[in-house]
Amino acid sequence: MPLQEQTSLWSNTAIKVLDMHSGILQTGSVLSETELTSNVLILAGGGEGDLFINGEVCHVGASFAAHVAKGASFTLTARADNIQYIVIMYQASSMEGASLVMPSYRKHPLNISFVQNSVTQAEWVQVAEKIVAKWSRGEGLERFHANALLQGIIYELIMEYEGSQGGAxxxxxxxxxxxxxxxxxxxxxxxxxxxxxxxxxxxxxxxxxxxxxxxxxxxxxxxxxxxxxxxxxxxxxxxxxxxxxxxxxxxxxxxxxxxxxxxxxxxxxxxxxxxxxxxxxxPLLRDRTASSYESAQGSVICHLRGEYCVTSTPQRIAVLDVQFADHLLALDLSPAGSVGTGSATINFPQYIRAGLQNTELLGTYEYPDLPAVERLAPDLIICTEVHDQYYQRLSRIAPVLMFKRNESWQTILSLFGELTGKRTEAKRIIADYHRRTALLSEELAPVLAGKSVALIRPLESLVRVHSPTHRTGAVLYRDLGLPAPLFVADTSDTAYHISVDRLPVVHASHYFLLSNELIQDGISATEHRVWGMLDEGERQHIHSVDAATWIGCYGPTGINGIVDQIAQAFLA
The missing domain is CATH 1.10.10.60 (Homeodomain-like)
Incomplete structure (x- = not known):
C-alpha cells in the first residue's frame, strides 16, 4: 500500500521499545534469534557478513539496517572484520488501545522483513547508540526520548524501503x-x-x-x-x-x-x-575525460583535444599549470619549462621550488608567456582547457596534451607514468597515498566522532563553503572520511556561496579557513568578519591555512602537504 494511502493508519500508530542489547560480533561468530516474539530492528557498522532472514540470505556491508518482523527468525554471521551491532525489540500498536496490534494489513512495512544496505545507515547506527544509552538509564523521561528516537529511525527506514520499491x-x-x-x-x-x-x-x-x-x-x-x-x-x-x-x-x-x-x-x-x-x-569540452589505452604503436593518451600516441619518451616537456610540474617532480623528472605563481613577482611555489632550479619560467597559468614557450622549443606541451585559446599557436610549437584542470591528480599521474615510462612509480605513489589516508582516517575517526569539518574561503563580500566535489574537499571528505556538515550535503557543485552573516548555519565543529593573507599581504575585512562571526568557544577550532597552497597545489607533493596539515591540526 503506497504511503499516501496510509494516513489514518500511521496517525494512530505508537512505537514502544521493549528491550535492546548491543555487542561486537567477532569474525566467524554468529548472532541468531528464532521465532521472534516482537519486531526487531538490527543496526550494524563495520565489517561484512551474511544475514539470513527466514532462510533468505543477504550480504551486508560496512553498515546496514534490517527490519525483522514478529514471528520471523534471523542469523547474522560476521565474514570479514568484527561487526558492531545493536538489536532493538519493539512493538507497534494503535494509540486507541494496545490490543489493536499493528500492522493491520499483510504488506504493511512493519509486518515484513527487509534489509537496507548502504552507507546512509551509518547515521542510524549513531542514533541507535544514543537510544541504547538513554534506555539503559532506566529513567522515565529518558526512555520516553528513546521511543521518540526509535520512531525517527523507523520513519527513515520505511521511507528508504518504500523508495527502493519504486513507490509513486x-x-x-x-x-x-x-x-x-x-x-x-x-x-x-x-x-x-x-x-x-x-x-x-x-x-x-x-x-x-x-x-x-x-x-x-x-x-x-x-x-x-x-x-x-x-x-x-x-x-x-x-x-x-x-x-x-x-x-x-x-x-x-x-x-x-x-x-x-x-x-x-x-x-x-x-x-x-x-x-x-x-x-x-x-558544451563539448566538459564531456571529455582523460584516459589511455594500448594500441599496436604504443600507449595512446586521450585528452580534450584528441589522442596522443606515445611512440617515444619526451625529453623536454613544457607545462602550463604548476600542478603538472608537481606530477613530473614526483616521478623524479623535471619539466624544461613551467608557469609560476604570483602577480607582481612571478616564481615557482615554495613547496616545489627546489626541484625546478633548471626549469625555465613561462609566465603564469592565467597568462602564459608564449614567446618564452617558443624559445624553449619543447617536444611536448601540457596544458588545461583554460589554454584552449592558445591551442593553435601552441600546436605549431610541439604536440599538445590538454586536460581538465579539475581532473583527478591520480588520473593525471597515471597518464604521466604512461607518457614517461614511469608506470610503476606512478602506481606506487598512488598506492602509498591510499595507504596513508586510510590509516590516518582510522586515527581521526575517534577524534572527530560526532563532529563535522567545514572547508571555507572568505572572498570579497561572501564566504565560499566547499563541498566534497571540490578537489581539496575530496581530500577531506572522501580520502580521509572527515564528516561534512549537513549544510554541504548536496555535491552538484564544488562550493556554496553565502553571506558572512549566514556562516553560523554551516554549524561545523571545525573550520579549515582558506586564508588569502599571503596572496593579498594581509587579512581582508571579510576574513576579519568571519573570525568575528564564530564565538569564542568555537575559535579554537578554526584552522587557518594558505589558500594559494590548498587551492592550487593539486599534484602529489601538494596533496600530501595538505594531508600533513590536516593531521597536524587534529593530532598534534
Missing part, C-alpha cells in the same frame, strides 16, 4: 521541478525544496536523481545556464546584467559557473556564436 514519487519530484522552473533565478536552498516536498534533504536528492538523472541543485544550474546561453545568443545584455538575472550576485561567480558548464567563459561563448564557431559554442 514522481508527483513530488514534478512539484519541486515546477517550483524550480519558476524560481531558479532566485537563491534556492536544498532544505527549502525538501520542505516543499515534505521529505528530508537526502530523500529529495535520491528521488530527484531517479526521476531527472541529476540532483535538484544541478537542475537549478542547468536551467540557469540554458537561460544564460539563450541571452548570450539572442540579446545584447552585458555579462553583468545576465549574471544578475540568473540570480548571481557577482559576475565572477556567474562566469565561473558558466565556464564549468559549457567549457568556455560567457564572453567567449558569445563571440563563438557570432563567428559561428560551433566547436566553442557547444
Amino acid at each position: 514519487e514522481s508527483d513530488v519530484v514534478n512539484v519541486v521541478a515546477a517550483y524550480i522552473s519558476g524560481h531558479y533565478r532566485q537563491n534556492l536552498e536544498l532544505k527549502e525544496l525538501a520542505a516543499l516536498a515534505g521529505c528530508s534533504v537526502r530523500q529529495l536528492q535520491r528521488r530527484f536523481k531517479q526521476e531527472k538523472e541529476l540532483g535538484p541543485m544541478e537542475y537549478v544550474i542547468q536551467l540557469r545556464m540554458e537561460s544564460a546561453s539563450r541571452m548570450l545568443r539572442h540579446t545584447d545584455a552585458s555579462i553583468g546584467e545576465i549574471a544578475d538575472k540568473m540570480g548571481y550576485r557577482d559576475m565572477y561567480y556567474f562566469s565561473r559557473a558558466f565556464k564549468k558548464y559549457f567549457g568556455v567563459p560567457p564572453q567567449r561563448y558569445r563571440l563563438a556564436v557570432a563567428s559561428k564557431d560551433t566547436r566553442l559554442a557547444n
Whole structure:
C-alpha cells in the first residue's frame, strides 16, 4: 500500500521499545534469534557478513539496517572484520488501545522483513547508540526520548524501503521541478525544496536523481545556464546584467559557473556564436575525460583535444599549470619549462621550488608567456582547457596534451607514468597515498566522532563553503572520511556561496579557513568578519591555512602537504 494511502493508519500508530542489547560480533561468530516474539530492528557498522532472514540470505556491508518482523527468525554471521551491532525489540500498536496490534494489513512495512544496505545507515547506527544509552538509564523521561528516537529511525527506514520499491514519487519530484522552473533565478536552498516536498534533504536528492538523472541543485544550474546561453545568443545584455538575472550576485561567480558548464567563459561563448564557431559554442569540452589505452604503436593518451600516441619518451616537456610540474617532480623528472605563481613577482611555489632550479619560467597559468614557450622549443606541451585559446599557436610549437584542470591528480599521474615510462612509480605513489589516508582516517575517526569539518574561503563580500566535489574537499571528505556538515550535503557543485552573516548555519565543529593573507599581504575585512562571526568557544577550532597552497597545489607533493596539515591540526 503506497504511503499516501496510509494516513489514518500511521496517525494512530505508537512505537514502544521493549528491550535492546548491543555487542561486537567477532569474525566467524554468529548472532541468531528464532521465532521472534516482537519486531526487531538490527543496526550494524563495520565489517561484512551474511544475514539470513527466514532462510533468505543477504550480504551486508560496512553498515546496514534490517527490519525483522514478529514471528520471523534471523542469523547474522560476521565474514570479514568484527561487526558492531545493536538489536532493538519493539512493538507497534494503535494509540486507541494496545490490543489493536499493528500492522493491520499483510504488506504493511512493519509486518515484513527487509534489509537496507548502504552507507546512509551509518547515521542510524549513531542514533541507535544514543537510544541504547538513554534506555539503559532506566529513567522515565529518558526512555520516553528513546521511543521518540526509535520512531525517527523507523520513519527513515520505511521511507528508504518504500523508495527502493519504486513507490509513486514522481508527483513530488514534478512539484519541486515546477517550483524550480519558476524560481531558479532566485537563491534556492536544498532544505527549502525538501520542505516543499515534505521529505528530508537526502530523500529529495535520491528521488530527484531517479526521476531527472541529476540532483535538484544541478537542475537549478542547468536551467540557469540554458537561460544564460539563450541571452548570450539572442540579446545584447552585458555579462553583468545576465549574471544578475540568473540570480548571481557577482559576475565572477556567474562566469565561473558558466565556464564549468559549457567549457568556455560567457564572453567567449558569445563571440563563438557570432563567428559561428560551433566547436566553442557547444558544451563539448566538459564531456571529455582523460584516459589511455594500448594500441599496436604504443600507449595512446586521450585528452580534450584528441589522442596522443606515445611512440617515444619526451625529453623536454613544457607545462602550463604548476600542478603538472608537481606530477613530473614526483616521478623524479623535471619539466624544461613551467608557469609560476604570483602577480607582481612571478616564481615557482615554495613547496616545489627546489626541484625546478633548471626549469625555465613561462609566465603564469592565467597568462602564459608564449614567446618564452617558443624559445624553449619543447617536444611536448601540457596544458588545461583554460589554454584552449592558445591551442593553435601552441600546436605549431610541439604536440599538445590538454586536460581538465579539475581532473583527478591520480588520473593525471597515471597518464604521466604512461607518457614517461614511469608506470610503476606512478602506481606506487598512488598506492602509498591510499595507504596513508586510510590509516590516518582510522586515527581521526575517534577524534572527530560526532563532529563535522567545514572547508571555507572568505572572498570579497561572501564566504565560499566547499563541498566534497571540490578537489581539496575530496581530500577531506572522501580520502580521509572527515564528516561534512549537513549544510554541504548536496555535491552538484564544488562550493556554496553565502553571506558572512549566514556562516553560523554551516554549524561545523571545525573550520579549515582558506586564508588569502599571503596572496593579498594581509587579512581582508571579510576574513576579519568571519573570525568575528564564530564565538569564542568555537575559535579554537578554526584552522587557518594558505589558500594559494590548498587551492592550487593539486599534484602529489601538494596533496600530501595538505594531508600533513590536516593531521597536524587534529593530532598534534
